[in-house]
Amino acid sequence: MASPQTKRQKSSKDVPYELIYWPGLPGRGEHIRLALEEAGAEYSDTAFSGDSAVQTVLGYISDTNLGDALNPPVLAPPILKHGELIINQTPNILLYLGQRLGLVGDKADEDAVFKVNELTLSALDGLSNEPHDCHHPIATGSYYEDQMDEAKKKSSDYIKNRLPKFLGYFERVLKGEASKSEWLYGSQLTYADLVLFQCVDGVKHAFPKAVARMGKSGDYENVFKLYRAVQERPNIKAYLASERRQKYGMGIYRHYPELDEE
Amino acid sequence: MASPQTKRQKSSKDVPYELIYWPGLPGRGEHIRLALEEAGAEYSDTAFSGDSAVQTVLGYISDTNLGDALNPPVLAPPILKHGELIINQTPNILLYLGQRLGLVGDKADEDAVFKVNELTLSALDGLSNEPHDCHHPIATGSYYEDQMDEAKKKSSDYIKNRLPKFLGYFERVLKGEASKSEWLYGSQLTYADLVLFQCVDGVKHAFPKAVARMGKSGDYENVFKLYRAVQERPNIKAYLASERRQKYGMGIYRHYPELDEE
Numbered sequence: 001m002a003s004p005q006t007k008r009q010k011s012s013k014d015v016p017y018e019l020i021y022w023p024g025l026p027g028r029g030e031h032i033r034l035a036l037e038e039a040g041a042e043y044s045d046t047a048f049s050g051d052s053a054v055q056t057v058l059g060y061i062s063d064t065n066l067g068d069a070l071n072p073p074v075l076a077p078p079i080l081k082h083g084e085l086i087i088n089q090t091p092n093i094l095l096y097l098g099q100r101l102g103l104v105g106d107k108a109d110e111d112a113v114f115k116v117n118e119l120t121l122s123a124l125d126g127l128s129n130e131p132h133d134c135h136h137p138i139a140t141g142s143y144y145e146d147q148m149d150e151a152k153k154k155s156s157d158y159i160k161n162r163l164p165k166f167l168g169y170f171e172r173v174l175k176g177e178a179s180k181s182e183w184l185y186g187s188q189l190t191y192a193d194l195v196l197f198q199c200v201d202g203v204k205h206a207f208p209k210a211v212a213r214m215g216k217s218g219d220y221e222n223v224f225k226l227y228r229a230v231q232e233r234p235n236i237k238a239y240l241a242s243e244r245r246q247k248y249g250m251g252i253y254r255h256y257p258e259l260d261e262e
Numbered sequence: 263m264a265s266p267q268t269k270r271q272k273s274s275k276d277v278p279y280e281l282i283y284w285p286g287l288p289g290r291g292e293h294i295r296l297a298l299e300e301a302g303a304e305y306s307d308t309a310f311s312g313d314s315a316v317q318t319v320l321g322y323i324s325d326t327n328l329g330d331a332l333n334p335p336v337l338a339p340p341i342l343k344h345g346e347l348i349i350n351q352t353p354n355i356l357l358y359l360g361q362r363l364g365l366v367g368d369k370a371d372e373d374a375v376f377k378v379n380e381l382t383l384s385a386l387d388g389l390s391n392e393p394h395d396c397h398h399p400i401a402t403g404s405y406y407e408d409q410m411d412e413a414k415k416k417s418s419d420y421i422k423n424r425l426p427k428f429l430g431y432f433e434r435v436l437k438g439e440a441s442k443s444e445w446l447y448g449s450q451l452t453y454a455d456l457v458l459f460q461c462v463d464g465v466k467h468a469f470p471k472a473v474a475r476m477g478k479s480g481d482y483e484n485v486f487k488l489y490r491a492v493q494e495r496p497n498i499k500a501y502l503a504s505e506r507r508q509k510y511g512m513g514i515y516r517h518y519p520e521l522d523e524e
Contacts, residue, residue: 063430063434065434066434066437066438066439067434067435067438067439067440068438068439068440069439069440070373070440071377071440072377072380072381072435072438072440072441072446072447073431073434073435073438074380075384075431085373085376087373087376087377087380088380088384089379089380089383089384091353091383092376092379092380092383095357095376095379096376111332111347111349114347114349114354114357114358115333115334115349117351117354117357118334118336118349118350118351118354119334121351121353121354122337122350122351129391133395137399137400137412137416138399138412138415138416138419139415139416139419139423140423140424141419141423142419150399150400150412150415153400153401153412154399154400154401157400157401157403157404161401161402161403162402168325169335169337172325172327172328172329172335173329173334173335175328176328176329176330176334176335177328177329177330177331178329178330178331178332178333178334179334184334185334
């Protein structure tokens with residue numbers, strides 16, 4: 001039997017999701033938006049709350065924030081508030097939402113969550129965190145211009161070794177038997193597919209020449225097919241055409257022509 | 263009612279856990295070992311399988327491995343095999359084991375898993391992945407000696423800005439109301455505490471002077487108290503004194519005196 005506290009918590013979650021993220025760039029918040037948009041979920045987004053957006057985010061990640069009785073303090077956005085729950089870390093928010101939004105595949109497959117989570121973590125590692133480090137290999141808190149030489153070396157290695165490694169990995173996932181469709185795992189779209197879509201979109205923006213060459217090579221045919229299939233999902237298509245989809249800027253994925261291949 | 267397939271899968275999991283990891287260094291596999299050891303779980307470890315260990319790992323991560331009908335191919339070790347299940351990604355393996363081994367706190371707290379997972383992800387980001395990048399800021403596949411100048415710059419920024427940021431974050435977590443004990447979340451030890459222990463142990467090894475200074479400062483008093491409390495857990499204490507606990511070497515956490523502070 002549910003305790004009174006559990007009941008209260010459950011009813012407190014019968015409210016829209018609240019995404020707390022920096023305004024003005026897609027960033028890591030975009031992974032959360034795509035899951036919510038695909039599922040047609042009701043949510044608010046601080047990125048569109050006008051002048052107060054930055055202050056709201058800063059309040060959550062302040063050095064004096066100790067969280068509350070239910071929630072440890074969060075480290076960084078994206079942050080999800082849902083009723084009394086406040087959590088952070090992109091793959092963790094997706095884990096929470098994925099189960100609620102029906103984006104982890106077949107409900108009878110009790111291990112699906114661990115497959116979808118591992119694919120998500122690997123996509124974020126190699127196709128989101130590493131691309132960020134390409135323009136900030138030395139110090140996250142310093143300007144790109146102050147680490148440009150190192151950024152060129154890092155990006156050169158990324159394009160030569162790391163990007164093919166990760167695209168090749170996901171190509172193998174799609175060719176494998178556990179992918180029973182055009183999607184990464186099982187026969188339904190999961191949030192890992194949405195994450196891979198956004199990662200490919202991001203590296204296309206950051207390294208257009210390199211990714212165009214890789215697209216033409218045919219070596220990652222199934223990855224690019226998945227990318228296009230996500231674009232054509234009705235809810236995603238409408239979202240991408242809307243003003244809610246933000247333009248790339250000074251976030252994770254940055255286009256510096258000198259970091260792309262010749 | 264459980265389908266025949268679900269029943270078969272469940273019974274196939276009534277077997278010991280199998281950890282597949284490189285021999286000769288604690289690495290990311292250590293987080294998995296600590297969870298298994300704390301819980302007193304039965305497991306095998308390829309790191310102790312002699313000459314075949316490296317070949318076993320290479321087989322799993324081969325470019326020709328497409329996984330099987332149940333499991334996508336894995337990208338990198340640590341890998342956990344449990345019956346027919348094969349998964350990778352350190353925080354994902356911990357998510358799987360944590361629930362089974364009773365290391366996510368109070369069972370009545372349905373959101374505990376998302377708190378423990380977010381703390382784990384943040385510890386691994388800032389206190390495991392970033393320390394790795396300190397000695398390999400440009401190219402994971404190249405020698406340290408070929409990126410030593412950049413490693414010095416990255417380590418200097420890490421010690422000055424990033425390490426205090428993450429230790430400070432976990433100090434706030436421990437001071438917050440959601441930590442109802444000496445542990446990060448709730449009133450019981452969770453696997454996030456074991457991860458933080460290993461992360462602190464690793465940065466102590468990599469940057470002994472910097473971490474000794476931070477330990478003496480008193481600014482992270484609760485973090486170091488947690489570190490010592492984990493060391494005193496009976497199962498952990500016995501494990502750390504055993505030959506199963508491996509010595510640091512050429513893994514994530516490396517001690518290069520020139521990267522530490524003066």
